Amino acid sequence: MAVQEDARPVAVRSRLLGVDAARGIALLGMMSVHILPAIGEDGGMTASRLIASGRSSALFALLAGVGLALATGGRTPRRGRPLAAASVSVALRALVIFLVGLCLGAFPSGVAVILAYYGVLFLLAIPFLGLGPRILLPLGLVWAVGAPLLNHYWRIGEPLASYDTPTFESLEQPGDLLRELLVTGYYPVFPWLAYVLVGLGIGRLALSSARVATALLAGGAALAVAAWVTSTVLLDNGGLEHLVTAGLGGHPASPFDFAGAVNNASFYGTTPATSWWWLIVAAPHTATPFDLLHTIGTSAAVLGLMLLLALRARLLVWPLAAIGGMTFTLYTLHVVLLSGPIQGHDVSTYLVHVAIMFAIAIPWRAFIGRGPLEAVAAALGRAGRDAVLSPSRR
Numbered sequence: 001m002a003v004q005e006d007a008r009p010v011a012v013r014s015r016l017l018g019v020d021a022a023r024g025i026a027l028l029g030m031m032s033v034h035i036l037p038a039i040g041e042d043g044g045m046t047a048s049r050l051i052a053s054g055r056s057s058a059l060f061a062l063l064a065g066v067g068l069a070l071a072t073g074g075r076t077p078r079r080g081r082p083l084a085a086a087s088v089s090v091a092l093r094a095l096v097i098f099l100v101g102l103c104l105g106a107f108p109s110g111v112a113v114i115l116a117y118y119g120v121l122f123l124l125a126i127p128f129l130g131l132g133p134r135i136l137l138p139l140g141l142v143w144a145v146g147a148p149l150l151n152h153y154w155r156i157g158e159p160l161a162s163y164d165t166p167t168f169e170s171l172e173q174p175g176d177l178l179r180e181l182l183v184t185g186y187y188p189v190f191p192w193l194a195y196v197l198v199g200l201g202i203g204r205l206a207l208s209s210a211r212v213a214t215a216l217l218a219g220g221a222a223l224a225v226a227a228w229v230t231s232t233v234l235l236d237n238g239g240l241e242h243l244v245t246a247g248l249g250g251h252p253a254s255p256f257d258f259a260g261a262v263n264n265a266s267f268y269g270t271t272p273a274t275s276w277w278w279l280i281v282a283a284p285h286t287a288t289p290f291d292l293l294h295t296i297g298t299s300a301a302v303l304g305l306m307l308l309l310a311l312r313a314r315l316l317v318w319p320l321a322a323i324g325g326m327t328f329t330l331y332t333l334h335v336v337l338l339s340g341p342i343q344g345h346d347v348s349t350y351l352v353h354v355a356i357m358f359a360i361a362i363p364w365r366a367f368i369g370r371g372p373l374e375a376v377a378a379a380l381g382r383a384g385r386d387a388v389l390s391p392s393r394r
Helices: 002-006 010-035 047-052 055-071 080-105 115-128 133-155 168-172 174-184 189-203 210-246 276-280 289-312 314-324 327-338 347-367 372-389
Strands: none
Touching: 010 047, 010 055, 010 289, 010 314, 010 327, 010 347, 047 055, 055 080, 055 115, 055 189, 055 289, 080 115, 080 168, 080 327, 080 372, 115 174, 115 189, 115 327, 133 174, 133 189, 133 276, 133 289, 168 174, 174 189, 189 289, 210 276, 210 289, 276 289, 289 314, 314 327, 314 347, 327 347, 327 372
16 A cells, blocks of 8 residues: 555665566566567567567566565565465465466467466575575576576477467466476576576665665666677677578577578577577577576666666656556556457557556555555465464464
8 A cells, every 4th residue: 555655664665666667667668569560661670679579578577586585575585484484475476377377368469478487487486585695696697598508408309389378278288388388488487587586686685775776777787788799799700600501490580681680580489499509699589598698687777777766756757666566467457458459559559558557557556555466466475474374383
């Protein structure tokens, strides 16, 4: 509730406002990818696609880790029974998110719904909830480099993904569903765990500190540029020829000139497994080391910027934070609207969706607080936590 938020110390309110504002940017960016045209009148990629593709969903995932950290002790990770209670709470929240994701998969929205993957990410994050930033941040960066190598190796010679959004019908083939969620899908959880690990580490920092926020902005921007430049240099110095020789191998790619703009093309979660050289690209939705490091950097930079703005220009970021405080609900609504009531792939459709998000979120945050789906997930998580902490279980 808004009253409860105002009762908190100013630094804590600014921290939460900045995190929520970053979530708001992630949601608006993902909506732009779903709605706005990918190709402009000149035949090239539109500015919205160049900016948001791959980066918005990565920001969404990294902020999942930040949120988990804030919900499980913040700068002081829980230990013992409180940690076990928090783990049960996270598992139950993950279940709600997963089930809603499967429901949304049945809607003809044309969206690669992220929620089922998001729920699995929550589950895989549980063993790491008791760690601090000195372990989580390096571990997340190492995971971003190592997990794509293993993921590529496992996919060699294996069937391609179906590229279908998971639904309840997918549960009939649990092995195929698990493989797609973890390894081959649009948001492959095994390499994407890097986002959550880094987010957990960031969430264990003093996010109300201007110094930390500045470090996130500067360090994230530096990492993003370094990853992108290194990938481009490798492509320009022989890597691209290897990729052209290897070919796509039946793997779908974007409609853009593959040979001329591979790092601006958009893939479907992973690269082909036809050559190890694919791991040098930084293109969106490839889950390569350079893609993960680049988007970890951009995500950290956006979060740092929003934290700084929350400290210095609270009113400027409050509307974004209103959206970011109920992304579970608003993302679900967005997918449902795209399934029939408000379809389209143009600027006017996007603006209508954005207007609806603000029209709902601003009064809801001001007068009610937590979004409806967020409230359901929180209530179930709280029940699980209380059951573990109940005196009768001691």
